Amino acid sequence: MPRSGFSGSFRSPKIDVVIDMGNPFLNRTVDGFLKIGAVGACKVAAEETFECLHRGDVSKHKVEHALRKMCKEGAYWGTVAGVYVGMVYGVERVRGRSDWKNAMIGGALSGALISGASNSDRGKVVKDAITAGAVATAVEFINCIT
Amino acid sequence: MPRSGFSGSFRSPKIDVVIDMGNPFLNRTVDGFLKIGAVGACKVAAEETFECLHRGDVSKHKVEHALRKMCKEGAYWGTVAGVYVGMVYGVERVRGRSDWKNAMIGGALSGALISGASNSDRGKVVKDAITAGAVATAVEFINCIT
Numbered sequence: 001m002p003r004s005g006f007s008g009s010f011r012s013p014k015i016d017v018v019i020d021m022g023n024p025f026l027n028r029t030v031d032g033f034l035k036i037g038a039v040g041a042c043k044v045a046a047e048e049t050f051e052c053l054h055r056g057d058v059s060k061h062k063v064e065h066a067l068r069k070m071c072k073e074g075a076y077w078g079t080v081a082g083v084y085v086g087m088v089y090g091v092e093r094v095r096g097r098s099d100w101k102n103a104m105i106g107g108a109l110s111g112a113l114i115s116g117a118s119n120s121d122r123g124k125v126v127k128d129a130i131t132a133g134a135v136a137t138a139v140e141f142i143n144c145i146t
Numbered sequence: 147m148p149r150s151g152f153s154g155s156f157r158s159p160k161i162d163v164v165i166d167m168g169n170p171f172l173n174r175t176v177d178g179f180l181k182i183g184a185v186g187a188c189k190v191a192a193e194e195t196f197e198c199l200h201r202g203d204v205s206k207h208k209v210e211h212a213l214r215k216m217c218k219e220g221a222y223w224g225t226v227a228g229v230y231v232g233m234v235y236g237v238e239r240v241r242g243r244s245d246w247k248n249a250m251i252g253g254a255l256s257g258a259l260i261s262g263a264s265n266s267d268r269g270k271v272v273k274d275a276i277t278a279g280a281v282a283t284a285v286e287f288i289n290c291i292t
Contacts, residue, residue: 028292031291035284036287039280039287042280046280047273050273081288123196127196134192142230142231145177
């Protein structure tokens with residue numbers, strides 16, 4: 001039976017950058033930094049593109065501003081992810097098992113570290129650590145569900 | 147060879163609430179709501195406990211305030227997680243495959259839905275959708291690393 005129709009497929013480009021630092025801890029940290037940094041940069045790119053389309057004007061100054069913001073936010077997301085991934089790996093090695101508590105402890109430690117690096121109010125650091133631990137635990141649970 | 151020493155083990159209590167709604171979509175959504183809602187409530191409990199210890203005073207009023215906040219924040223976290231988990235499941239069924247793009251699309255849809263429910267500024271809804279999609283993608287990538 002002859003059939004007519006249109007069949008197409010679209011494959012998104014796949015880039016996998018592998019950098020071997022010769023140490024699983026460093027490998028994961030660098031991997032987290034690069035991947036999540038790229039996601040952060042893409043997020044800013046999408047946001048700025050929407051902004052330009054919405055306002056309807058594109059200028060050299062705006063593009064430069066967007067690029068700077070991409071680098072800044074990408075580096076921030078990457079750093080947070082790198083610290084978190086490294087922490088979870090460290091906690092896993094120390095505890096010797098792999099469950100959701102690693103994510104909680106790793107998240108809390110990363111939150112404390114990142115918050116402590118940017119401000120010195122002890123109360124705020126503890127609260128950020130609690131929030132980061134809770135978010136990491138929630139993410140771990142969501143993983144198990146999806 | 148006689149050995150002396152102390153060996154103890156601590157196992158945290160394990161509670162698993164399973165509610166069967168007779169439909170995988172509903173099951174996941176309810177599961178996400180309950181688990182992440184509990185995480186959100188625990189986060190507020192930890193925060194308020196720290197607050198009380200920090201300030202050094204506990205009053206009936208404070209405890210009531212903390213309980214109310216636990217319920218409110220737990221319900222919010224639970225709703226967000228339920229919507230996200232449901233969306234990802236829906237996207238997975240529609241696309242027929244399971245990869246990081248499900249998380250991105252599901253995250254963006256949930257972000258748009260939740261943002262659209264609370265404010266009517268179209269620009270803000272789109273930006274929230276972009277941010278939610280980026281966060282969901284980042285989380286999915288972090289999963290693969292850890």
